[in-house]
Amino acid sequence: MPQECRSQKTVERYIPLVKFLGVFLGNKCEVVLHDAVIKEKSVLAIANGHISGRTVGAPLTDLALQFVVTEKYKESDWVMGYKTQSSTGVPLHSATFFIREDDGSLAGMLCLNFEVSDILQAKELLAKFIDAVGFCDTSHLHSDENEMTNSNVETFTDNIEELTEGIIRSVVQHSLVAPERMTTAEKMEIMQTLQDRGVFLLKGSVALVAEVLAASEATIYRYLNKL
Template sequence: MTPELRPYCLVCDAIALLFQPYAEVVLHDLATETVVQIAGNFSKREIGEASLLSEIGFSQGEAIIGPYEKVNWDGRSIKAISAVLRNADGKAIGVLCINADVSDFHAALRTLNALVRVPIDADKPESLFKEDWHERVNEYVQQWTVARGLTVSSLSRNDKQALVIALSADGAFGGKNAASYISRILGMGRATVYKYLSQGSAP
């Protein structure tokens, strides 16, 4: 191994240890074009084997290559990035490759997408939502906050007062126990809701 590459062996070990079991780090020596260090090995490569740097499109003028995609021997998806290592004179002496196994994350994304996806042509059942004022209140609050760049949890006292008045103007308090429900979702007492309502209706 080129002596100047030895300190990078510890870097390889540290990265692989931090992200185990999802990261493999491979150090290539350009003097011999061989693999000189592998940490977190899941590619079944071996120290001393040919680097095959053409696989990552290595050229002398590059510094960072990637990120790019690869496929592991077992079919798992790999996201990789490579860094060209240079000595004090600027000469390229090695390439450090970090391979991240992202297969589990892809699987998790597919599961999440399946859970949250609703068919495009799926309408809300009219019989279920026809009289559901809870749903109408929820949608109104969501639209009101989004339009102002807010969230329910971040509403100030003045924001809540303005929202209560806006809900009242749109008839949201017509449902039975609506005041109690609105007070709960806005995190304040029912008496405060009635106070805001009285202030909003005052001449």
């Protein structure tokens, strides 16, 4: 059986769980079921999709793509309690459960994204009240807020082109040199970063990289061969 068909069959067993968790956890928690093999149309089921604006058929996120590239699923059954934010800047408390095949390969991911903006506001209000009445030193209460400031930004999109271009442009923007003036070595460094982030696992990525780096597709393929 082809890997795509096998993985989808394995992951589809979790579809009823998505609706169950969505109802139980409430409309502040998004529940998403990803197929890790079909990355371009990865979302098989979603509950409370208003949190990210995604629907069934949306692609894998950039952060989930990094889990695939780094093979995070080989280290643990899940990644829990990491902080990120939606594309609109809403803080999220997130977790990912890895769904494996019998041979240990990654079939899919079950992800929870919980909105914590109300909780953080309540915490800030409580901290101000405690400061005002002089109960105790509350400096330690702000540690999570600092973590949120330095958190990962997970990109939620409903189409693969937007996801791919977003990753590419975010990497290129960190360079102090415009693509038109980059040396081959500088472009190779960009290529390495893009490969580490799993961009070249996505269909159509070569054409988008070529456009952003002001190079031909043949040149991008040549860079890939060197990597």
